Amino acid sequence: MNPAHISALISALLATSPALAQDALFDAQGYRIAHYRAPVHQAPAGVGRIAPQAAAQLRPGRDALFIDVLPAEGGHRDADGRWRLAAPHESIPGAHWFPEAGRGVLAPGIGEWFMRGVARLTRGRRDAMLILFCKADCWMGWNAARRLRAAGYRNIWWLAEGVDGWNDLKRPLSRVEPDGGVAP
Numbered sequence: 001m002n003p004a005h006i007s008a009l010i011s012a013l014l015a016t017s018p019a020l021a022q023d024a025l026f027d028a029q030g031y032r033i034a035h036y037r038a039p040v041h042q043a044p045a046g047v048g049r050i051a052p053q054a055a056a057q058l059r060p061g062r063d064a065l066f067i068d069v070l071p072a073e074g075g076h077r078d079a080d081g082r083w084r085l086a087a088p089h090e091s092i093p094g095a096h097w098f099p100e101a102g103r104g105v106l107a108p109g110i111g112e113w114f115m116r117g118v119a120r121l122t123r124g125r126r127d128a129m130l131i132l133f134c135k136a137d138c139w140m141g142w143n144a145a146r147r148l149r150a151a152g153y154r155n156i157w158w159l160a161e162g163v164d165g166w167n168d169l170k171r172p173l174s175r176v177e178p179d180g181g182v183a184p
Contacts, residue, residue, distance in 0.1 A: 026104070031146065032139035033104030039137050043158045044146035047132075050157040052165035055131055060094025064129040065121055068095045068163070069102030069144040072178065081113065083178040090173035092133070092166050096121060097176045101147075102132075102140025114144070115151060117179045126152050133159035 027033050043049040060066040074086030091097055100107060101114035122128040130153060132145040145158045159165065163173060
C-alpha cells in the first residue's frame with residue numbers, strides 16, 4: 001500500500017470513529033495535547049474540583065496557593081528563563097503565573113521551571129493546598145493539576161471556571177508577571 005492510500009485510510013478511520021479521533025487529543029500519559037479550549041467534565045484522578053464561590057473565600061498565599069497556567073499569548077521564554085510578553089496578563093490577585101505549564105507536551109525547561117517554582121512556593125510541602133486554573137472550558141489547568149498530582153502533591157484543587165468564573169463573581173483581576181520571570 002502506498003503512503004497516499006495509508007493516509008486516506010487513517011483519515012477515513014478517524015472520521016468514522018470518534019473514539020480514535022478522541023485518542024488523538026491525549027498523549028500516552030493521559031495529558032490533553034490538542035484543542036485545549038473545549039468542555040472539561042471532571043477533574044483529573046486524585047484532584048478535587050473547587051467552585052469559584054468557594055475559591056473566592058480563600059486568601060491566596062495564606063489559605064491556598066493559586067496557580068495560573070494560561071499561556072503567554074504571543075510571548076515566549078528566552079533561553080535564560082526571562083519571559084518576553086506581547087501583552088499584559090490579568091489573573092486572580094495573589095496568583096502565581098506559570099505560562100505554558102498547562103500544555104500536554106511542555107517546551108524544554110518549562111516542566112523543570114514549573115516544578116521548582118511550586119516546590120519553592122510550597123516550601124516543599126506536598127500537602128499544601130494548590131488551586132490550578134486557566135479559563136473556563138480549558139484543559140490547561142486540568143493538565144497542570146494532573147501533573148502536580150503525578151509529582152506527589154496531595155491537596156490539589158482544580159478551578160474549572162478559571163479567571164472567567166472569578167470575573168463572573170465580579171471579583172477583580174490584577175496584572176501578574178510570570179513567576180520568577182521578567183517581562184521587558
